Amino acid sequence: MDSLAAPQDRLVEQLLSPRTQAQRRLKDIDKQYVGFATLPNQVHRKSVKKGFDFTLMVAGESGLGKSTLVHSLFLTDLYKDRKLLSAEERINQTVEILKHTVDIEEKGVKLKLTIVDTPGFGDAVNNSECWKPISDYVDQQFEQYFRDESGLNRKNIQDNRVHCCLYFISPFGHGLRPVDVGFMKALHEKVNIVPLIAKADCLVPSETRKLKERIREEIDKFGIHVYQFPECDSDEDEDFKQQDRELKESAPFAVIGSNTVVEAKGQRVRGRLYPWGIVEVENQAHCDFVKLRNMLIRTHMHDLKDVTCDVHYENYRAHCIQQMTSKLTQDSRMESPIPILPLPTPDAETEKLIRMKDEELRRMQEMLQKMKQQMQDQ
Amino acid sequence: MDTLKESPSPCSSRHNSPRPAPCEMPATVGIEAVLDQLKIKAMKMGFEFNIMVVGQSGLGKSTMVNTLFKSKVWKSALPGPGVPTPQTLQLHSVSHVIEEKGLKLKLTVTDTPGFGDQINNDKCWEPILGYINEQYEQYLQEEILITRQRHIPDTRVHCCVYFVPPTGHCLRPLDIEFLQRLCQTVNVVPVIARADSLTIEEREAFRSRIQKDLKSHCIDVYPQKRFDEDPNDKILNSKIRERIPFAVVGADQEHVVNGRCVLGRKTNWGIIEVENMAHCEFPLLRDLLIRSHLQDLKDITHNIHYENYRVVRLNESHQLPRGPGWVNLAPVSLASTSAGQVTTSGPSKAHKRAQEEPKYEF
Numbered sequence: 001m002d003s004l005a006a007p008q009d010r011l012v013e014q015l016l017s018p019r020t021q022a023q024r025r026l027k028d029i030d031k032q033y034v035g036f037a038t039l040p041n042q043v044h045r046k047s048v049k050k051g052f053d054f055t056l057m058v059a060g061e062s063g064l065g066k067s068t069l070v071h072s073l074f075l076t077d078l079y080k081d082r083k084l085l086s087a088e089e090r091i092n093q094t095v096e097i098l099k100h101t102v103d104i105e106e107k108g109v110k111l112k113l114t115i116v117d118t119p120g121f122g123d124a125v126n127n128s129e130c131w132k133p134i135s136d137y138v139d140q141q142f143e144q145y146f147r148d149e150s151g152l153n154r155k156n157i158q159d160n161r162v163h164c165c166l167y168f169i170s171p172f173g174h175g176l177r178p179v180d181v182g183f184m185k186a187l188h189e190k191v192n193i194v195p196l197i198a199k200a201d202c203l204v205p206s207e208t209r210k211l212k213e214r215i216r217e218e219i220d221k222f223g224i225h226v227y228q229f230p231e232c233d234s235d236e237d238e239d240f241k242q243q244d245r246e247l248k249e250s251a252p253f254a255v256i257g258s259n260t261v262v263e264a265k266g267q268r269v270r271g272r273l274y275p276w277g278i279v280e281v282e283n284q285a286h287c288d289f290v291k292l293r294n295m296l297i298r299t300h301m302h303d304l305k306d307v308t309c310d311v312h313y314e315n316y317r318a319h320c321i322q323q324m325t326s327k328l329t330q331d332s333r334m335e336s337p338i339p340i341l342p343l344p345t346p347d348a349e350t351e352k353l354i355r356m357k358d359e360e361l362r363r364m365q366e367m368l369q370k371m372k373q374q375m376q377d378q
Numbered sequence: 379m380d381t382l383k384e385s386p387s388p389c390s391s392r393h394n395s396p397r398p399a400p401c402e403m404p405a406t407v408g409i410e411a412v413l414d415q416l417k418i419k420a421m422k423m424g425f426e427f428n429i430m431v432v433g434q435s436g437l438g439k440s441t442m443v444n445t446l447f448k449s450k451v452w453k454s455a456l457p458g459p460g461v462p463t464p465q466t467l468q469l470h471s472v473s474h475v476i477e478e479k480g481l482k483l484k485l486t487v488t489d490t491p492g493f494g495d496q497i498n499n500d501k502c503w504e505p506i507l508g509y510i511n512e513q514y515e516q517y518l519q520e521e522i523l524i525t526r527q528r529h530i531p532d533t534r535v536h537c538c539v540y541f542v543p544p545t546g547h548c549l550r551p552l553d554i555e556f557l558q559r560l561c562q563t564v565n566v567v568p569v570i571a572r573a574d575s576l577t578i579e580e581r582e583a584f585r586s587r588i589q590k591d592l593k594s595h596c597i598d599v600y601p602q603k604r605f606d607e608d609p610n611d612k613i614l615n616s617k618i619r620e621r622i623p624f625a626v627v628g629a630d631q632e633h634v635v636n637g638r639c640v641l642g643r644k645t646n647w648g649i650i651e652v653e654n655m656a657h658c659e660f661p662l663l664r665d666l667l668i669r670s671h672l673q674d675l676k677d678i679t680h681n682i683h684y685e686n687y688r689v690v691r692l693n694e695s696h697q698l699p700r701g702p703g704w705v706n707l708a709p710v711s712l713a714s715t716s717a718g719q720v721t722t723s724g725p726s727k728a729h730k731r732a733q734e735e736p737k738y739e740f
Contacts, residue, residue, distance in 0.1 A: 063545020125552050126498045172436040172543060172572055178497045202544075202575035204645050272577055275656050277648025285646050 051110030053159060054301060057191065058115065059134060059183065060168025061122040064198035069166075069257035070115055072270060072281055073293055076102055095120040095133045116162060122179050131183040138162050138190045142316040151352065156359050161313060164227070164296070164304045165191045168198040169252065175214040176222075184224045190312055192227040192304050194296075195219070200254035200287050201272060201279045208254050215252055226251075229295070230303055247295060253288035256281055424475075424482035426532050427672060428513075430564075431487065432506065432556070433541025434494040437571035441628035442539075443487050445641060445652060446664055447476060467492045467505040488535065494552055503556045510535050510564050514687040534684060536675045537600070537667065538564045541571035542623060546580050548587045557597045564683060565600040565675050567666070568592075573625035573658050574643065574650050581625045588623055599623075601671070605678055618666060624659040627652055 058066045098117040103110065118134055141160045148157045165187065169180055176184075184193055197203075197211060219226060229251075232244045256279060262271045264278045271280040281289050296304075431439040471488040488509070493502055513534045520530045538560060542553055549557075560566050568588070573581060592599060599622060601615040629641045629652045642651045652660050667675070 061545075063543070063547045123550060125555060126500045128498045130497075170436075170543075171575075172434070172438075173495075174436050177495060182497055199575045201645070201647075202572050204643050274574070274577055274648065274650075276650050277645070279647050 048109055051112060052301075053112040053114070054305070055114040055116060055160060055162050055164075056296075057118070057134075057138075057162045057165040058168070059118045059121055059165060060198065061170060061179075062119065064168040064170060065257050066117070066166075066168055066198070068259055069168075069196075069198075069255060069289075071259045072257040072289065073296065074102070074104060074113060076104065094124075095130050097133060097137045114160070121183075127179055129182075130179070131186045134183075135186050135190065138187065139316070142190075142313055143320075145313065146317055146320060148352070153352065153356070156356050158355060158359075161308055162191050163301075163308045165193050167193055167195050169195055169215065171197050171199050171203050171211065171254075175211070176218045181218075181222050181224070184219075184226070185222065188225045189315060192307055192312070193224075194227050194292075195252040196292065197252055197254040199256065201256045203254065212250070212252060212254065227304070227307070229300065247291055250288050250291055253292045253295075255289050255292055256287040257289070421481055423529070424484060425672075426484045426486070427676070428486040428488070428533060428536050429667070430490070430506075430510075430535045430538045431541065432490045432493055432538060433571060434543060435491060437541040437543060438628045439489065439539075439541055439571075441630055442541075442569075442571075442626065444630045445628045445660065446667065447474075447485060467502055469505065469509050486533065499552055502552075503559055507559060507563060510538075510560075511687065514684055515691075517684065518688055518691060532676075534679055535564050536679045538566045539667075540566055540568045542568055542588065544570055544572050544575050544584070544625075546576060546584050548584075549591045554591065554595055554597075557592070557599070558595060561598050563687075565602075565678055567600050567663075568623040569663060570623050570625040572627065574627045576625065585621075585623060585625070600675070600678075602678070605682065618662075621659065621662060624663045624666075626660045626663050627658040628660070 056070075058070060060066055096119055098119060099114055100117065101112065101114045103112055105111070116137070121130055121134070124130065138161075141162060145157065145159065145161055148154065167180070167184065169176065184195070187193060195215065197208070197215070200208060203211065229244065229248055232241055236244075256272065258270045258272050258279075258281045260270070260272070261268050262273045262278055263269075264271060264280055269278075269280045270282060271278050280286050284290055429443070431443060433439055467490060469488055469490050471486055473484060473486045476483045476485055490506060493506070496502070517530060517532065517534055520527065540553075540557065540560075542549065557566060557568065570576070570581070570584065570588075576584060598604070601618055603615075603619070606612045606615055627643065627650055629643050629650070631641070631643070632639050633642050633644050633649055634640075635642070635649055635651065640649075640651045641653060642649045651657050655661055
């Protein structure tokens with residue numbers, strides 16, 4: 001983007017400076033150039049000011065390294081105060097939904113990251129329908145967004161929809177387990193599922209290959225729609241196309257996470273120290289962590305959000321509206337081509353007001369902090 | 379007097395039996411020669427050992443059995459892609475005769491594919507308990523016949539190795555349910571499977587959490603504390619108990635490390651040697667199961683678990699309806715031995731009874 005910015009800015013300056021305005025009629029540029037090529041820059045500047053938000057869900061049995069992987073991906077420890085449950089407490093545990101939000105800033109770009117955790121999934125003796133609380137949560141977020149969108153004041157809609165779900169598959173099985181299939185089939189039409197092979201450092205390379213093949217076969221066989229990487233345009237350079245192909249061939253990614261730094265070959269790297277060697281998290285020959293990070297954050301984050309908005313949310317919305325219209329025809333009221341949306345109840349109005357006020361408070365707090373910092377710098 | 383001490387054993391042709399020189403005054407009677415007699419008899423008859431492996435699929439159970447007995451005892455049957463896992467638990471047993479230095483061991487391995495793999499794993503331990511009790515029942519039926527066989531074939535499960543997945547947190551509810559029920563019927567040895575996914579610190583922390591969980595749920599795994607007979611046993615077994623559950627890695631492929639050929643797993647960052655104590659605790663498991671405690675496992679199965687089962691059956695049989703195959707096991711016909719409750723502090727009583735019937739020692 002930066003390389004684009006410079007020549008475009010210069011062009012804009014040239015066009016607007018008074019000296020060239022006189023010469024403009026003599027230049028051919030005027031006849032060919034309108035000047036909206038600077039739009040991406042404008043969008044870029046506005047987004048940087050507004051910041052991005054991303055909601056990521058992690059699901060899988062306990063002990064597969066989910067929190068460690070989240071820590072490695074975003075380099076923040078969201079689980080500092082987590083207390084591991086003992087065996088007695090686990091017997092009566094049900095599936096919960098926990099949200100952790102963190103604001104990350106890098107080179108002036110702000111990201112509001114929300115991680116939705118699902119402790120208790122797949123841990124009980126009887127795991128029938130243990131994905132139901134998760135499915136209900138995703139639906140709730142869609143419903144809330146739907147109501148907000150249909151409401152009167154749409155200025156500050158909070159987008160809590162889940163943009164991506166990382167599903168951790170155990171490396172110890174011979175492929176997908178019945179719980180895995182059940183979960184993915186319940187959620188594949190509602191959220192982008194990215195399956196991962198967890199704790200991949202217990203597999204030798206041939207086993208990893210075989211497991212990936214089996215999982216791919218089983219995903220096809222059970223008709224599960226996991227997140228598909230979009231096709232890259234034909235005018236992209238060869239390097240990018242090659243990277244894209246490699247990415248598609250390594251799905252599902254075999255990942256390792258680590259929140260400790262070890263010394264390997266004189267360098268300090270994130271890794272795990274074993275008596276027989278050191279596993280480096282960021283080494284492409286050891287695991288696919290780098291591919292996952294690039295895909296999730298550096299190249300496909302926006303695409304994930306787009307698919308959530310354009311595909312999953314629209315499916316939900318269409319389904320919801322269909323249900324409402326069918327209910328209306330059942331009640332034998334007058335059929336209207338425009339579906340009558342339920343008016344928000346007074347309680348919902350006040351809730352929305354409270355949420356808006358919360359947002360304003362947060363922004364004012366941020367401004368105060370900035371001013372404090374400026375004063376300190378001076 | 380001299381005649382008594384001259385030839386200590388009838389098979390005096392054995393080269394390693396102590397033969398006192400004629401001019402010495404030996405102070406021994408020669409009872410230690412009985413050990414040789416026992417050894418010869420054992421070599422002739424061979425040993426039987428029945429082991430059961432329980433755990434979720436993919437935890438390396440079949441590889442572990444192959445590594446333990448250094449032969450392809452078990453070929454794990456992988457279901458094809460998309461084949462649904464069997465709805466009910468099906469146990470299969472495979473028997474092999476392994477020979478080492480003239481000694482034959484009839485090894486029977488019982489596998490439990492499908493354990494803990496379903497979505498609803500309620501009561502998935504019942505087929506396993508059923509199988510174990512069936513073996514006790516078969517032995518009991520043979521034992522109460524009027525004309526018994528000289529050597530009753532022993533299909534009772536002597537040891538159940540339970541594979542705990544290396545989550546690194548603590549025991550799961552399924553593990554606790556299973557262990558609670560099975561420790562009362564059979565000797566259970568829990569192991570941490572696929573331990574190459576845990577670093578040394580994680581392994582130690584996981585182990586201490588498991589030990590705490592076992593204690594708080596009163597699960598008594600092998601070697602059971604209450605069956606320690608004498609102080610030597612206590613010391614030896616305490617050392618083992620500190621390290622239970624062992625963190626094991628199984629491998630059936632050989633690689634060359636520093637010029638030696640070792641069994642191990644070759645990854646991109648190193649080779650995990652199965653027999654190297656610094657890498658994993660497989661040698662401890664092998665020593666426990668085969669080299670030091672094999673006979674003890676069989677003794678405890680016979681003297682305690684089987685006796686408990688027998689007592690329950692004897693006490694309840696007169697209440698059972700007389701269906702086909704009903705056998706009268708009423709206490710009246712077995713007046714000599716007490717059919718009272720064998721409590722857990724009864725190893726001495728059980729041992730006494732065992733000595734009255736030396737036939738079953740082998």
